[in-house]
Amino acid sequence: MDSIRVLIADDHPLFRGGLRALLESVPDMQVIGEAATGDEGVSLARSLQPDVILMDIKMPGINGIEATRRILNTSPHIHILIMTMFEDDDSIFAAIRAGARGYLLKGAVQEETLRAIRAVSHGEAIFGPAIAERLMHYFGSTRPTAKRGPAQFFPELTEREYEILTFIAQRKSNADIAARLVLSPKTVRNHVSNILSKLQVADRTEAMHAAWTAGLGQREYEEG
Incomplete structure (x- = not known):
């Protein structure tokens, strides 16, 4: 079975290193590149055409949301999993609107991270437990309905x-x-x-x- 080709886009070298070590410890994943800025992420996505991009939100230059939007405008077949510390509604929904297939907090356990990458690579939409709970709270709460x-x-x-x-x-x-x-x-x-x-x-x-x-x-x- 072909391995999942992954690009890591995050401005923290230690976090990138930890992700690389995790992904290289399993036989079905391969890290093909790392980007430290949103602009680098867009450029490497264009040249490397990974299967999955692990995308941080806050990075130098353009942020991960805008990088996601630009990447998918030209390469809609790439699957993007947001990995970030931000769990506010605005960040979550902005990522979804930009086309991200999943949203995971950086504190996720290793098994959860690997499972999310595999799911996203197959086109599934995946959200970590904390994010899923926020989505349920948001849609289940009583609030005015916009546009009416x-x-x-x-x-x-x-x-x-x-x-x-x-x-x-x-x-x-x-x-x-x-x-x-x-x-x-x-x-x-x-x-x-x-x-x-x-x-x-x-x-x-x-x-x-x-x-x-x-x-x-x-x-x-x-x-x-």
Whole structure:
């Protein structure tokens, strides 16, 4: 049986070395290259045409999400497995939208990593247990449905941004939103900043009034 040809794209030499040692310890996998930046990953993917790429998200130059998108634009037959420390919803869904076949956290045990590589090489979609749990929580939680109702007023917002704007309209603090959505405070702050920019408003209060006008929240603006 032909071995699975793997390209490792990660900016940490020790992590790349550990992955190489793991993959070379099994007979059905072969490491054919290593990339330390997203740009190198794109270049090596084009020249080496691996079966599977193990892709980190945060790297110098273009990040792993953009590298994934560029690689699959020209080589859609390559299977990409994201291996990262990031487990927030935005990173997960961005990777899926870019075309990644799997998403695994770097703390995964060796057997889980090998199993994921084999599954992805056969075209399966694979997610580590922690990621699968987050996906179940996300899709199982009660949240506004984007693209219907008042959401038509904010087509520029992502589903997550629309969800957070709804909480802003309900006068929820960033801490409340973070707890409700199981996100870090920093992630919520970044989302709020993106919302203000996309809505072209100066502050949270203006965003709240824009949301009320669109029918989100409790329409407290009428109370004044």
